Amino acid sequence: MKTTNLLAFAFALVALPAFAQTPAAPAEPAPPVSEGIEVTVSDDAEWQDLGVAITTFATDQDVPTRASAGSTAQIGRQMSEIIAANLRNNGLFKPSGPQGLPQPGYAQVPSPDYPVWQGRSADMLVQGYVRAAPDGNLTVGCYLFDVALSQQLAKAGWDVSPGDWRRAAHKCADMVYSRLSGESPFFDSKVAYIAETGPKDRRVKRLAIMDSDGANHSYITSGQATALTPRYSPDYSEILYLSYLNGSPSIYVYNVASGRQRLVTRSINPTFAPRWSPDGRSILYSMAIGGNTDIYRISANGGESQRLTNAPGIDIGGSYSPDGSRIVFESDRSGSQQVYVMNADGSDQRRISFAGGRAATPEWSPRGDQIAFTHIGGNFRIAVMSPSGGGMRFLTDSWQDEAPTWSPNGRIVQFFRTARGSGATSIWQVDLTGRNERRLPTPVGASDPAWGPVRP
């Protein structure tokens, strides 16, 4: 099921240890859906009992690498920690290790001593290795075992450049997560956001990027011009964002590889709230003309803009359904901010939020089944509802949480929280049960997260 195979293919499994049975094949045979652990996380069931032991990734030879993380053995240790942290923070698993667990030797990685782990009452076991390849790259293997069944459930391997070693850890965590939950992977993904420094009235706001777990932070803009509301393109090659570069707010398309950027549309009018279509071919933006804001669509290659809304007032934002056929957006045409759905051509505009209070910043889940949004009624809270507006549930409760963005698999929402008084901002994430909330470890203040898709 799902994508574990695809990941291993895409990542070009170069070599497993000599003792592995299938050295060249993409590691994991597609497991039948009925095999192994049957888990659904589609409901709100509290299920957090599955103990997953993660041992330190072994190495055949502890040698220096070009990665700043150190030698192969040091990287192996950190990989286990990253995998444990990934699995810990979504409310499905109770990971343990690598501290306090037996450390397997390299040869034991694919063939654990099951009775030892049964004695430790671990349900699942994750083991792996890190090996320096002759070309300077790292080869990483990842194995998932069902301890009670004494059975290997999945394995995969990746050949990564030293600078990408964390990605192999995320790929391994994705393999484990997908295999055990039946959900699509999401750890190996990136987030564009706004890094904030300085006092409330002179806040410096810089475009920045990081991995989905907050690691590998890096700045893209200098902070001389205020940057806001980024959105990663589906292939990560470009970032849409708002900048005050020319004095008034305008949407730019920033090319990650070249570092160059262009205006999404040339206009004397301010543009804001940029969004990509799921296929990356279209861009939505909002433009104010004489105080009246409407939503427009333009090809990612430029050309003529198509105006999608024309109600008096502020129509803004817009988030495509995963199939690109519909758009959820925000409008105050009724007198206050509410959430509406329309067809992708702008037809059939209907309000869907009727739960009281105001409803803003809607984002369509990549699974299609939920709309995340900011509910304003006293506090600002992250909430979800169905695309028809039913089943509204709050996921957070704080003074000011806003701007949800979905994990690639639609199970987790990131958002930003503003502290009353100081205005200090931080990025948080919460799962769909609302029970598992945590702050991302950004180096400075952080807002406007925009989660990109799983990387190939």
Added chain:
Amino acid sequence: MRNPTHIKTSLLLLAGSLALSACASKAPKQLPPDPVPVTTNNGSSLSATPGSQADFVARMMGDDTIYFDTDRFNIDSADAAALGKQAAWLGQYASKRITIEGHADERGTREYNLALGERRANAAKNHMVSLGIDPGRISTVSYGKERPIALGSDEAAWAQNRRAVTVTLD
């Protein structure tokens, strides 16, 4: 509405006097309103170069800024009086151009506040145009909730931040 205006007034007067007249040791607590329009520079050390931004700020005595209710962008009578004063100054200095900066308080979502700030700046612009100011002299920019002037997280601070500020271009 009065409170923010007064705070703003004294801040601006203080800034103006510091910048423009080293010999003025401190700004008066309160000044009577100037007659409108002010036609000449009376030569006192408190006066700025006629027609400058500093002059505009000094003459407006806080009325370079108008304030809005939560989520609103209508021009009330106090706003209209302030904009009338601004228009009179602009009538006197017919070559001057202005930018109206629209702002929102922190209790709104970021993108909506950008649009709301734009709407407020445009409401002020439209009123100025209705008073006879050439729309070609007026540009607008929204800062949404990005540039608060009052730093608290309470109604008094928010009331000061829901504003449109007119800045003349020297």
